[in-house]
Amino acid sequence: MKLQARPLDIPYEFTFTISRNSHSTTTTVIVELTHSENGQTFVGMGEAVPSRFYGEDAESVLAFYDRLNREQVLADLTPFDIQKLQARFEALDGNMAAKSAIDMAFYDLQGKILNRPVWQLWGLDPAKAPKSSYTIGIADLDTVKHKTEVALSRGYDVLKVKLGSPNDVELFETIRRMAPHPEITMRVDANAAWDVDDAIEICQLLHxxxxxxxxxxLKLTSSPDDYAKLKENSPLPLMADESCHTLKDIPWCAQAFHAINLKHTKTGGLTEALRMVHAARAHNLTIMLGGFGETSLSITAFAQLSPLVDYCDLDGALLMAEDAYEGITFTGSRFTLPNRPGLGVIPRAKVGA
Ligand SMILES: [Mg+2]
Structure with missing residues (x-):
């Protein structure tokens, strides 16, 4: 099969700020795998969503793909050779976002060849997909009020609020007043901002x-004792995100947390994420699917797993000013998986074209 890739710059609708950084645009990498069999040619699509926090950017992703092409790593594989692909990727360190786009393109090809959506190949019930949250990033009070108004006016009834700034309590209380319980479900993401004693106090307020x-x-420099103390004293369920990357992290996460947030950028694709879903269940962890700023291409790829999880935070494309692909469709916070073959993603016609 043949691999082609190109970077895609996407502007955020609002500058997006979390506890450690701020962005107004992001760059992903779009992948196309071309495969022919029985006289027919199929194109599988994927999107790499690199994060500098995890040591990748668009340049490193494109360099990884140059290496795959130079060393002919994919040339002899068919879209059904997932085990061989995994073995070859295990021999190449890191580059999880880059690997993820290839992995999802393999599944896209499988579905297109068999003329079935990926979720159907896996025997899943799309009606089981949970609602997705919409994220309110850190900002000054007026901007946060505006973002919350926009979110509520668009019918989102599950909000995820980023905290980890000096005015956490004021920001949180402002949003909660505008988005009251029980009409609006609220989740909080501290992005590893707090010391253990602060965390216990804030978790009490949030509860x-x-x-x-x-x-x-908790800060990522926290000790095992800190994690144990928080788990013992927090009235709120604790979810691992920055602490949970691949399958081997599950046993530790089951000790320190109640839930995990999976992202394809961390897992290296759908294959590892699927393994993690089942391992997490065996460890009594609940599961969320998350993401970064990205298009509906990779959001829809990851959403193929949504019938298997408890929570979704698949708002990556909703947070961008434009979306180059059509995939899952939202009605408020509820989304529908496409019924088209493969990942079910098609390019969106350019506005004004
Ligand atoms: Mg998070």
Whole structure:
């Protein structure tokens, strides 16, 4: 099969700020795998969503693909050779976002060849997909109010609020007043911002205000004792994101957290994410599917797993000013998986074209 890739710059609708950084645009890499069999040619699509926090950017992704082409790593594979692909990728360190786009393109090809959506190849029930949250990033009070108004006016009834700034309590209380319980479900993501004693205090406040769970509360330099202390004292379920990457992290996460947030950029694709879903269940962890700023191409690829999980945070494309692909479709916070073959993603006609 043949691999082609190109970078795609996407502007955010609002500058997106979390506890450690701020972005107004992001760059992903679009992949096309061309495969022919029985006289027919199929194109599988994928999207790499590199994160500098995890050591990748568009340049490193494109360099990884040059290497795959130079060393003919994919040339003799068919879209059904997932085990061989995994073995070859295990021999190449890191580059999880880059690997993920190839992995999802393999599944896209499988579905297109068999003329079935990927979720159907896996025997899943699309009606089981949970609602997705919409994220309110950190900003000054007026901007946060505006973003919350916009979110509510678009019918989103599950909000994820980014905290980890000096005015956490004021930001949180403002949003909660505008988005009252029980009409609006609220989740919080601290992106590893807090010391253990601060975390216990804030988790108490969030619990009193009916927050559903808190993502990655503790600084990543925290000790095992800190994690144990928080788990013992937090009235809120704790979810691992920055602490959970691949299958081998599951046992530790089951000790320190109640839930995990999977992202294809961390897992290296759908194959590893699927393994993690089942391992997490065996460890009594609940599961969320998350993402970064990306298009509906990779969001829809990851959403193929949504009938298997408890929570979704698949708003990556909703946070961008434009979306180059059509895939899952939203009605408020509820989304529908496409019924088209493969990942079910098609390019969106350019506005004004
Ligand atoms: Mg997070």
């Amino acid at each position: 009193e205000n009916h927050v559903e769970f808190v993502e990655e509360p």
